[in-house]
Amino acid sequence: MAIVLGPNRYGKAETRLVRVHRDGETHGLVDFNVSAALSGDLTATHLTGDNSGVLPTDTMKNTVYAFARKHGVGEPEAFALLLARHFVATQPQVHGAKVSIESFAWDRLGPHSFRRRGDHTRTTVVTVTEEATQVVSGVTGLVLLNSTDSEFHGFVQDEFTTLPPATDRILATAVDARWRHRDDGGDSADWAKSFEGALEALVGAFVGTYSYSLQQTLYAMGSRLLEARPEVAEVRLALPNRHHYLADLSPFGLDNPNEVFIAGDRPYGLIEGSVTRDDAPPATAGWWL
Amino acid sequence: MAIVLGPNRYGKAETRLVRVHRDGETHGLVDFNVSAALSGDLTATHLTGDNSGVLPTDTMKNTVYAFARKHGVGEPEAFALLLARHFVATQPQVHGAKVSIESFAWDRLGPHSFRRRGDHTRTTVVTVTEEATQVVSGVTGLVLLNSTDSEFHGFVQDEFTTLPPATDRILATAVDARWRHRDDGGDSADWAKSFEGALEALVGAFVGTYSYSLQQTLYAMGSRLLEARPEVAEVRLALPNRHHYLADLSPFGLDNPNEVFIAGDRPYGLIEGSVTRDDAPPATAGWWL
Amino acid sequence: MAIVLGPNRYGKAETRLVRVHRDGETHGLVDFNVSAALSGDLTATHLTGDNSGVLPTDTMKNTVYAFARKHGVGEPEAFALLLARHFVATQPQVHGAKVSIESFAWDRLGPHSFRRRGDHTRTTVVTVTEEATQVVSGVTGLVLLNSTDSEFHGFVQDEFTTLPPATDRILATAVDARWRHRDDGGDSADWAKSFEGALEALVGAFVGTYSYSLQQTLYAMGSRLLEARPEVAEVRLALPNRHHYLADLSPFGLDNPNEVFIAGDRPYGLIEGSVTRDDAPPATAGWWL
Amino acid sequence: MAIVLGPNRYGKAETRLVRVHRDGETHGLVDFNVSAALSGDLTATHLTGDNSGVLPTDTMKNTVYAFARKHGVGEPEAFALLLARHFVATQPQVHGAKVSIESFAWDRLGPHSFRRRGDHTRTTVVTVTEEATQVVSGVTGLVLLNSTDSEFHGFVQDEFTTLPPATDRILATAVDARWRHRDDGGDSADWAKSFEGALEALVGAFVGTYSYSLQQTLYAMGSRLLEARPEVAEVRLALPNRHHYLADLSPFGLDNPNEVFIAGDRPYGLIEGSVTRDDAPPATAGWWL
Structure with missing residues (x-):
């Protein structure tokens, strides 16, 4: 009998992103809570603390904010796909990425004024591997x-x-x-x-x-x-x-x-x-x- | 030097009342969280456990539900006034009553269907004594x-x-x-x-x-x-x-x-x-x- | 009839401070949630947005961390007194300071290992004015x-x-x-x-x-x-x-x-x-x- | 293409049970949060509202309290096994039962006095089917x-x-x-x-x-x-x-x-x-x- 590592993943949870889109006087507002988790060749860090295959969770957080500027932020499913595909495409040791987003709705009060709606939260969970992509939408x-x-x-x-x-x-x-x-x-x-x-x-x-x-x-x-x-x-x-x-x-x-x-x-x-x-x-x- | 009892009050907190008003097919819905607190001649129960001046908090809860049936439930300020005045008027040892209500708004979806709004909570705190009545309204x-x-x-x-x-x-x-x-x-x-x-x-x-x-x-x-x-x-x-x-x-x-x-x-x-x-x-x- | 400003105060709430005291191999741990609120000559910022008497709440937060280094952190009442007196003493327009601290207890597991206890929170609220100092301790x-x-x-x-x-x-x-x-x-x-x-x-x-x-x-x-x-x-x-x-x-x-x-x-x-x-x-x- | 019912279950969540065991002057205290979920032949209630195979969730709650009296309450795993086996054994249409318990620890202060510990929650999830029994323990x-x-x-x-x-x-x-x-x-x-x-x-x-x-x-x-x-x-x-x-x-x-x-x-x-x-x-x- 031996003790072995089973399935595992790691990531950055609950990165709070607010994105203002400015179209002249009229602003748009996106309010997301983003969590990302990666899986792949992660045995070394578990067994010996060798982090040579570990993209820091801090980097995942930075990627969320940088992508929000580079690509803008539209629907949560699209933003989650963008992020998940990025991690799988750019990190050879990463074989799967799961990005979950809670999206909070705001009602418009004026060109740049908003009231948080609060009657539900929209959710998405996107899982990308080298073989397949799965998109789940939801409400809670x-x-x-x-x-x-x-x-x-x-x-x-x-x-x-x-x-x-x-x-x-x-x-x-x-x-x-x-x-x-x-x-x-x-x-x-x-x-x-x-x-x-x-x-x-x-x-x-x-x-x-x-x-x-x-x-x-x-x-x-x-x-x-x-x-x-x-x-x-x-x-x-x-x-x-x-x-x-x-x-x-x-x-x-x-x-x-x-x-x-x-x-x-x-x-x-x-x-x-x-x-x-x-x-x-x-x-x-x-x-x- | 002597140790003495200072200001005090007691009551039932967070009685959850849902009142349906039936007007034929069309229903109205009221959703309240009611707290009541009484003050007055309460020294005996503190010093000796003599409860002869204590209206049970269970009775306060019952009163909320009974009044909801007898009088209906309209605006929270009015319901709080009704309750607070009742306790002061009917219990001679009670000199003050404070009734607080959180009111939750629901949007209508149909004649008897509703969705909880969730974007704010309406509040009221009514304080009635033998000398004065104070009504506070609010939002949170x-x-x-x-x-x-x-x-x-x-x-x-x-x-x-x-x-x-x-x-x-x-x-x-x-x-x-x-x-x-x-x-x-x-x-x-x-x-x-x-x-x-x-x-x-x-x-x-x-x-x-x-x-x-x-x-x-x-x-x-x-x-x-x-x-x-x-x-x-x-x-x-x-x-x-x-x-x-x-x-x-x-x-x-x-x-x-x-x-x-x-x-x-x-x-x-x-x-x-x-x-x-x-x-x-x-x-x-x-x-x- | 005129509309006038009544009592007011402002501050930084819930600054989360963890202080490690290192005594060789053996460490001590202090875990506080600090809130500070100041009152004084604040009419201008309310009426016209003139902030010349406003010490930023960001500065209050910085002061918490800087004092934790300069003075160490002992009992919450003492740390709250230190902070409150500082604000009143150094800001002429500030006439009162209220500092509240929640203190979370940790049990020692080793020289530098700890388990959060969780069975109660110790509290303090210190209010300092030019005339008087009040210290309240508590448990919740x-x-x-x-x-x-x-x-x-x-x-x-x-x-x-x-x-x-x-x-x-x-x-x-x-x-x-x-x-x-x-x-x-x-x-x-x-x-x-x-x-x-x-x-x-x-x-x-x-x-x-x-x-x-x-x-x-x-x-x-x-x-x-x-x-x-x-x-x-x-x-x-x-x-x-x-x-x-x-x-x-x-x-x-x-x-x-x-x-x-x-x-x-x-x-x-x-x-x-x-x-x-x-x-x-x-x-x-x-x-x- | 047809729309069909997939996997499903139902139950009563968060039944709050406190059990006092009296051994003369010295009392023992058990504090559980019990959730039960059943699966089996439940198609009828989903498709037509025919409840002839539905044991009410209210009955599950009653069973928790009755078993606590009949059998006493010891370790959470044992109590969960007892409950889960009961549902599968006595309800022919039930093929699986999952019972989850959160157990809250209290420190003894006296023969019948206790303080809630609060530093962790012990958990168990027991799943019983006609073929197999699985016991999971945990801490959170x-x-x-x-x-x-x-x-x-x-x-x-x-x-x-x-x-x-x-x-x-x-x-x-x-x-x-x-x-x-x-x-x-x-x-x-x-x-x-x-x-x-x-x-x-x-x-x-x-x-x-x-x-x-x-x-x-x-x-x-x-x-x-x-x-x-x-x-x-x-x-x-x-x-x-x-x-x-x-x-x-x-x-x-x-x-x-x-x-x-x-x-x-x-x-x-x-x-x-x-x-x-x-x-x-x-x-x-x-x-x-």
Whole structure:
């Protein structure tokens, strides 16, 4: 028996980049949180501290800022592709690069004034190897609520089941969704349109589904996104069930016809699942869930 | 010398209330985080554990939910007044009640579907005693940024000063503002209109001020609010200066004409101040800063 | 009626300082989060953006690091006094300085190896003006629990009271305590011994008090500290009541003799109070609660 | 092309369990955060909302509390095994169960008094299917620092590299480690001893390694753990490099011989890797990184 090094990677996490694009009086604003991780021939540094194959993580940070000036910053998927390809192309010992970006939206208030929106974070994870490129887009922190059109009953009963069936409840969740693109989109990729369409599909399916379980809503959201966006191969969703408990007001001589709720913190349900196409190309890198 | 009990209060913090108002198919949604604290004749419980003057904090929580059903829930200031007055009026040993509410906004997606907005939290702190009522409204978590029209120079130099003067910088802050109303507004108070007007004044002043210091912007925001809202007596603001450092790209042969910035976390500047009227009625309870 | 500037201050918040003291092979480690705020003649910068009286917050940050080298860093109270006095003494337009420090403890693992302790944060807030000096020490994030010897009954009942009396319950809290010293301690102040003694008194009183209310425990903690530390004039405590709800296992044919509890997040009780000496010198600056 | 359901699971997350074990006057305290997720024949609920195969997440929560009473609560691995096996054994439609536990340590202050330790969280993830059982133990939030005996040089230089070589630096990290056991340990498993030994190995290797890169330290930590604990097949570590930047005090005429540091927040390095045995049995469920 011997002890051996297994899979590994390293990088710089959470480089905070704000890019102003100046078009005369009118400015554009991009606000990213960029993380990069490299893998390849890294055995020496692990076993002996020989760093001759290690590009410093400080250099990765510098590259983010330098590229933001040289190339400008557009859609997060495009910027992540640019960075990931750079590391694989220029460092022979690097065989894979994973670049993750959180993108924060700002609403315009004036030619050079902005308010941070805060209702969701757009995400991307791009993985580039010498053989393949994988682009995943996503959204996190999008909190949705239906105040009716949600039921939950007909479930399994065992000796520990006390939950009464519900024929009208609040359904609320904080959407964490990621979707894998078929390919890298080529030169004609319209990542902004793709993201907006995906987001609209997710929200539309949540709003439009009369739900008998959050699983049903999850599947509706995933399949609606695939229907709307042919460039997407697979969708994965993690949907916390943010429970809203009906307050028992009977001790005070009051009824409560689904009007007054206690918003719970913990525990919460957690529904996780994937929706895919039967002809989807396989993933070329591990991603999520 | 004797050891004695000083000022004290107790209450239930962070009661999470979601109230659905059903008007046929169309629902309204209110999402509050309610904290209540009472003061009065509480010496016995501190000195001997005699609880005969202690209304349980569990009862305060129950009261929040029961009142939400009995009276409905409108503006946070009005709901806080209702609760605070109830505790002082019905408990003879309670001489003061402070009710604080965080209110979370949701955007409508359909007749009974909502998306949490997330760009700011509306706050209120109402303090009722037998002698006086004080209403404070506020906003927190409102993140604003001007990408130009901000300078900072002409400051004091001492032996530890290394900051270069800036003639064009990013000015960004997360507004935490509270404003004290002249009185309880009476029956005709329009708290929603007052809040919206105050928010508009704060944002408008931030956007419209060519700034030589964040202090100047703070004063502009406070005075604009007072000009716009005659019902407000005093404004207090705490404005973190969210530093954006210009990335030094010269080692890479690149210039950086105010385009690529490093968004810093810590440390940050913190500018705190009050703007008031010279004829403002005095505060009747401690509030903030 | 005119709009006027009210009280104000500004400074640099959360300067993160780590200081290594090297005594040959054996190193000491100090880990502080330092915030400084100045007040004085600051009207000009607010009204016109004239910064001729503004020492930049960047300079305050530099001063923290420079002083750490020049003077070394010992107890947080002493370092805060040094900084606050410096700003008031060297800047004629500055009339008051408030320096707050969070101090994080590390356990020693070897001559130059450490593990962050994490069970509490030590705090200090020093306020220096031309007339007076005030030193406040404190602790936050200290989580304590008694699994018995706590009751709660005999409380007020109103129409919204449903809480049953408890004759044996868990009492748990996250101690947030601050105590004001009689004076600045002079040259002989032993801040470390004072803090350790205060902490021991707080913990000892929590453990040793058979409690009929958290208010009773709060008073016991405050008075125990005053008895133990003559240099302290007043103690303020904010004690969240971290509710542990007895799980109802009767649907499963199981009893629950105070053994299985649901640890709740929100809402929580919040007990706040001051314990003081009847001959305590008055506070010379606003502090807390 | 058809849209199809992919892998999925659901469960109850973050059930907060506190268990008091009463042995006369002396009490024991267990503090767990339990999450459970089930997978199996769940297509119906996703496609049509037919919940006839869905054990409610509320039942999972009830089971946690009921088992805590029926069986007591010992080591987290044992409690997770008990729960996971129960779900697979009693629900024919459930083919896999994953139970994750965070365990919070408390120091004893008296027979029934405790202080939360706070310096790390112990974790476990148990995955049970009809074919296999996998037990993973871990630790998170363990913050370690060496104030010397760390160098970093000899690294790759490209056009974006500006980092100077370091021959003496602070090395600090917040250890997030997980290790997979060879098997379920059988009846004789001593999970407590295994965890304590693993923790000691990780800390010992961090302290005892003269480091030329955090990768080298990572490998040392993983291999030391495998050497010490024959029951462990593989270790995975994610080590953020918590940068401490040497403060430049030269503008103030001061040197800085590795004494005064700026503790940075973001960005940070992130080193991730696995250390394994060449004869390790394969993983039977996805776990981490």
